[in-house]
Amino acid sequence: MASIPASTMRQHPRKKLRIAIVTENLMPKVDGVTRTLARLLTHLREQGHECVVLGPESGMGYYETFPLIGTLGIPLVLYPGLKLNFLRPKFLRTIVEFNPDVIHVVDPVWLGAQFLFALEAGWCGPEWQGPRRRPVVASYHTNLPTYATLFGMAWLEPIMWSLLRCLHKKCVLTACPSASTAEALRTGHKFQNLRIWPRGVDLSIFTPAKRSSKIRERLGAHLLDESPVVDWQRHTLGDAILRPPLSPPRQYRSSPSLMFPLTPPPSPTLNPLEDDVVVILYVGRISYEKNLQLLIDAFAHLVKSLPGPSVRLALVGDGPHRGALEMSVAAHGLSHLTTFAGQISNPSELAAWYASADVFAFPSYTETFGQVVCEALASGLPVVGLDAEGTRDLVSHGRNGLLLPRGKGEGPEAYAALLAEMVRDGKRRKEMGWAAVQSAQGRTWAGAMERMVDCYREAIECAARPNPRWSGLSVSQLLMSHPRVILLLVSCLTLAFLFLRHQQ
Structure with a gap:
């Protein structure tokens, strides 16, 4: 054209x-x-x-x-x-x-x-x-x-x-x-x-407010505080979602002009620093092209290198590679630290899984966008991914996540090092969580x-x-320039013939 x-x-x-x-x-x-x-x-x-x-x-x-x-x-x-x-x-x-x-x-x-x-x-x-x-x-x-x-x-x-x-x-x-x-x-x-x-991304569904103690208990992670103190006199609900107070008060202080009950209302939270277990989450198809073996191997390195904070890994989704990954997890001796949650189709339930984690791991390098990355950011999760197409459009290295450059340093040890940064530094993780929510604003489906x-x-x-x-090339030109395409087409047509004959 x-x-x-x-x-x-x-x-x-x-x-x-x-x-x-x-x-x-x-x-x-x-x-x-x-x-x-x-x-x-x-x-x-x-x-x-x-x-x-x-x-x-x-x-x-x-x-x-x-x-x-x-x-x-x-x-x-x-x-x-x-x-x-x-x-x-x-x-x-x-x-x-x-x-x-x-x-x-x-x-x-x-x-x-x-x-x-x-x-x-x-x-x-x-x-x-x-x-x-x-x-x-x-x-x-x-x-x-x-x-x-x-x-x-x-x-x-x-x-x-x-x-x-x-x-x-x-x-x-x-x-x-x-x-x-x-x-x-x-x-x-x-x-x-x-x-x-x-x-x-639907910000009314994917939000840090969906954080769930039940999900964290299922993962073996302890949630100490779902409703941190918020100074309601200085911060609106939107402010509480988008940024932490500059100087959080020691106790709840209500404004005389606001009619709140004696117990403060639950507020959206971003991964409290008091959690003694850090949950790393992956959401998506469990298939070969998602490069999930890198995540499993990196998680094994991470567990060995962290004498202090405990970590858990949760994978939400299903696909043809799940069986092989479960075997790999068992071979690493990580079955007690890893949860395969399966496919979750209900958006509200899926949002709760996002919000109940602390870090989102996304090792794929074949994406054109990465919808799950956008949902994770909206849920307040800093993202640890690869510097690849799609992901780099959503994740700014050092601001709302960390990106591993493609090339020589791309391996389990290097990816584990980025995960370790997120796990060890709770303050930085929380700051990136605030930035993650901000970066998802304005992305409406309409x-x-x-x-x-x-x-x-x-x-x-x-x-x-x-x-x-x-x-563009005509069909005949395409076939003549790539003879192997002929073999591919003949193979596909043969399979189609056998399939249709079997259906009769």
């Missing part, structure tokens, strides 16, 4: 839109992509837009009043949670009948590729072809090519980058969740026409989702002007 000026701040007409969304993943699967998609669909309904969703079979007919049309897929051998989904004729008929203003392809890889090539072939009508075709936008969520190296197929990574670059060039623009991801795509992989589609709607409107405006034909 021709270069598009970054004019997302322009005031577009507030016309209600008809949007078709094509996605590789869909609820009830829980991950960053599906959670963001659920938020987007909620926002589109609230704003009065019309939408239809085409994706994998979900067992649901509708979501937020919008129809969901599913298709069959085959599970990936190396990652059963993901499927290779196949284009079905009903998808193409739906596009013709629904007649959308714009098509949004979410993380196009396999199903998205089939759909884009079907549009290019004219199977959805001539209005989706040629210089004045209707707009298609993409959103980038997952650094999928890096997974190939994690699974021992490094030869596949450059092929996948070529495929993704080809697919995204066929779209008017690509929305990315963070500035660091957009920069990496632009400079490292020559993606074009990138826009930022940020994420939000504002974030409206940015995607702005991308739709910009794409529609651009499509009204003449543009050259879709750029």
Whole structure:
């Protein structure tokens, strides 16, 4: 596509839109992509837009009043949670009948590729072809090519980058969740026409006020004080959340103008210094690409190096790597200090787990944003992570967390050293907790989702002007330049044939 000026701040007409969304993943699967998609669909309904969703079979007919049309897929051998989904004729008929203003392809890889090539072939009508075709936008969520190296197929990574670059060039623009991801795509992989589609956090749910003595007792951590003294004459409730008093009083002092009961009301707290056990928390999928073995090995080093404060490790989530991690924890002799809490779907319960911890550990380097990092910050947790895409957009080293540089020093000992800084220095941990809450302010879901709607409107405006034909490699050029893609496609189609034959 021709270069598009970054004019997302322009005031577009507030016309209600008809949007078709094509996605590789869909609820009830829980991950960053599906959670963001659920938020987007909620926002589109609230704003009065019309939408239809085409994706994998979900067992649901509708979501937020919008129809969901599913298709069959085959599970990936190396990652059963993901499927290779196949284009079905009903998808193409739906596009013709629904007649959308714009098509949004979410993380196009396999199903998205089939759909884009079907549009290019004219199977959805001539209005989706040629210089004045209707707009298609993409959103980038997952650094999928890096997974190939994690699974021992490094030869596949450059092929996948070529495929993704080809697919995204066929779209008017690509929305990315963070500035660091957009920069990496632009400079490292020559993606074009990138826009930022940020994420939000619900501050009414994720807050330090959800700290729970029951959860800490379950983890073997002692919570001495859930309601520290607050000078209500000088500080509002918001002040109590955002910063500590400059000189905390020794006892509760009420103002004559405020009618409080004799016992002060519970106040939001940030990890009291009096806790004699420090809880390190991870939340997210327990899968290979999250680099959780680094966390387990670092925790083992941490336990050996701390004769004083006690520590506990809690992992909230589930996934294909859980069994291997549990075995690793047992091999290190850390089972009595480690809790695998499993998947927690209730937002309020999840918020209580965040608020009941003291430090958030996030060793992943394959993120494009890191939604759980944002939720941890809102809950008052300083973050110990890697200086990688997504995480560095949210964590400022030394202010609301610590970041381990990628490279030579990246190992269990170095990561354990950062965790030890947080565990040993309670005062610094608390100060970073205050800064963490402040850094999460202003990240609303409504504002974030409206940015995607702005991308739709910009794409529609651009499509009204003449543009050259879709750029990028054709299918035949892509296959000839990377013969191994042929082997990959043949293997996938063979698996699909065997799967469908088994279903008959």
